[in-house]
Amino acid sequence: xxxxxxxxxxxxxxxxxxxxxxxxxxxxxxxxxxxxxxxxxxxxxxxxxxxxxxxxxxxxxxxxxxxxxxxxxxxxxxxxxxxxxxxxxxxxxxxxxxxxxxxxxxxxxxxxxxxxxxxxxxxxxxxxxxxxxxxxxxxxxxxxxxxxxxxxxxxxxxxxxxxxxxxxxxxxxxxxxxxxxxxxxxxxxxxxxxxxxxxxxxxxxxxxxxxxxxxxxxxxxxxxxxxxxxxxxxxxxxxxxxxxxxxxxxxxxxxxxxxxxxxxxxxxxxxxxxxxxxxxxxxxxxxxxxxxxxxxxxxxxxxxxxxxxxxxxxxxxxxxxxxxxxxxxxxxxxxxxxxxxxxxxxxxxxxxxxxxxxxxxxxxxxxxxxxxxxxxxxxxxxxxxxxxxxx
Amino acid sequence: xxxxxxxxxxxxxxxxxxxxxxxxxxxxxxxxxxxxxxxxxxxxxxxxxxxxxxxxxxxxxxxxxxxxxxxxxxxxxxxxxxxxxxxxxxxxxxxxxxxxxxxxxxxxxxxxxxxxxxxxxxxxxxxxxxxxxxxxxxxxxxxxxxxxxxxxxxxxxxxxxxxxxxxxxxxxxxxxxxxxxxxxxxxxxxxxxxxxxxxxxxxxx
Numbered sequence: 016x017x018x019x020x021x022x023x024x025x026x027x028x029x030x031x032x033x034x035x036x037x038x039x040x041x042x043x044x045x046x047x048x049x050x051x052x053x054x055x056x057x058x059x060x061x062x063x064x065x066x067x068x069x070x071x072x073x074x075x076x077x078x079x080x081x082x083x084x085x086x087x088x089x090x091x092x093x094x095x096x097x098x099x100x101x102x103x104x105x106x107x108x109x110x111x112x113x114x115x116x117x118x119x120x121x122x123x124x125x126x127x128x129x130x131x132x133x134x135x136x137x138x139x140x141x142x143x144x145x146x147x148x149x150x151x152x153x154x155x156x157x158x159x160x161x162x163x164x165x166x167x168x169x170x171x172x173x174x175x176x177x178x179x180x181x182x183x184x185x186x187x188x189x190x191x192x193x194x195x196x197x198x199x200x201x202x203x204x205x206x207x208x209x210x211x212x213x214x215x216x217x218x219x220x221x222x223x224x225x226x227x228x229x230x231x232x233x234x235x236x237x238x239x240x241x242x243x244x245x246x247x248x249x250x251x252x253x254x255x256x257x258x259x260x261x262x263x264x265x266x267x268x269x270x271x272x273x274x275x276x277x278x279x280x281x282x283x284x285x286x287x288x289x290x291x292x293x294x295x296x297x298x299x300x301x302x303x304x305x306x307x308x309x310x311x312x313x314x315x316x317x318x319x320x321x322x323x324x325x326x327x328x329x330x331x332x333x334x335x336x337x338x339x340x341x342x343x344x345x346x347x348x349x350x351x352x353x354x355x356x357x358x359x360x361x362x363x364x365x366x367x368x369x370x371x372x373x374x375x376x377x378x379x380x381x382x383x384x385x386x387x388x389x390x391x392x393x394x395x396x397x398x399x400x401x402x403x404x405x406x
Numbered sequence: 407x408x409x410x411x412x413x414x415x416x417x418x419x420x421x422x423x424x425x426x427x428x429x430x431x432x433x434x435x436x437x438x439x440x441x442x443x444x445x446x447x448x449x450x451x452x453x454x455x456x457x458x459x460x461x462x463x464x465x466x467x468x469x470x471x472x473x474x475x476x477x478x479x480x481x482x483x484x485x486x487x488x489x490x491x492x493x494x495x496x497x498x499x500x501x502x503x504x505x506x507x508x509x510x511x512x513x514x515x516x517x518x519x520x521x522x523x524x525x526x527x528x529x530x531x532x533x534x535x536x537x538x539x540x541x542x543x544x545x546x547x548x549x550x551x552x553x554x555x556x557x558x559x560x561x562x563x564x565x566x567x568x569x570x571x572x573x574x575x576x577x578x579x580x581x582x583x584x585x586x587x588x589x590x591x592x593x594x595x596x597x598x599x600x601x602x603x604x605x606x607x608x609x610x611x
Binding site: 336338354357358361362364366367368369370371372373387390391393394395397398399401402 | 429451453459462463465466467468469470471472473474475480483484485488
């Protein structure tokens, strides 16, 4: 196992001068055992850190990213040049204060920002894995994160925090490694992916696979990219991240750069242009096969299933302090699903707080300027730090 | 240990009933003042349920484990007999189904402390008798059309409800002029006229 600076990103992801983060390589002596029965070896995890680990190694916070997120939680994205995806949340003096805490954010297994995924070269064949890459799960992602912590010499996390798929990972952390973390903050997530959410993911996957440039997943060998399919997948998914009220407020039936309907199929409405833009920019930074794999990982997530259908048993005798946040207009991970987790935690008398924040911004609210969320995160981390005597 | 002055007198009286280290659920815990007091001074294992998001945030910042929720709908999720004490202060009259709420409290907690305003207080009676309008008193200051207190009762009414639901009344404390006037017999007619409210300590028979 060796640690190096992140030398490159996978095609087409490279930007000279940008902070590409760090990578830990796990060799043949450290295979990643996967839920599907296979194991992944060798593999790499790309990650970023912010702040300083204290002498007692007690101030580390792991931030888990969402489906299309990455390790650049609080720094410029090397491909898009955009600021970190949670820049309002993480940084000096921010709710997750990097003056106090050592923040780690790692790219998940199966993704495409430096951690091993389907676009990587399979050492067995010398060709990209493509669909030979093993199916990964949320639990596999978390298992890989635990191995990263081992490599960094960090035994116990002060907190694990994440929204959406990142929230699923925090729940898996609490179930798999309760003794390795103190505070757990699942935001806008669920303990299982709903039928509706699986349905939306399948639409996205079918869009990618219907693109002739997908080439049965082997597009890298053919020198093509299924950009059209991936863009459509992103467009469909993006609608689920917003809310009807927010769409109506932002776009209504406003026309795009025209005074009247065109009576053609070019985008007439602002909402159409907006979605096109979302799709077009996404394909520049994300790998289509990674999208297939990670959506599948979310579909497979059902924490209760590992405990004979009893979600509460996932948290029995949990020493962790939980703070769950949901948003009123989130229809992808609605309050009811978040509350189901809170109820399971109540049933085993775990220490849990639950806050529902009023907003019309939908699921994406967790990435946006939501002062109540920032207050909750800050207050919770302060109180746990005081109770546990940390920093 | 005596309660600090910042606690409302009825909350301070409830706090005094609760033994060291108890497991406590405060339903409608507000900004968490009572719960925090109990955690600090009695080292209880405390949990709360609160409707208002601002209040829940205040509780979370105080380090309390509080779930945003509604006594009418969320008590069903709690398993039986997991708490030594369940507290419901000045809330039961604002619930949609007071009888169901009471049943859940008795199921969840080994002891239940409930404080409530008394609609049988002589000022209320006199106000309606002489004024001919829905009473507005210092303790119950709302107009009929905007009051959150949709299920007001007299102390005698509540005693009946408690017994109908199989509760034993271990203690009853009268509240007068914002202070605790001491133990009273729940069946006597005096407090039902003289007290502005009461705290009942109940348990399932």
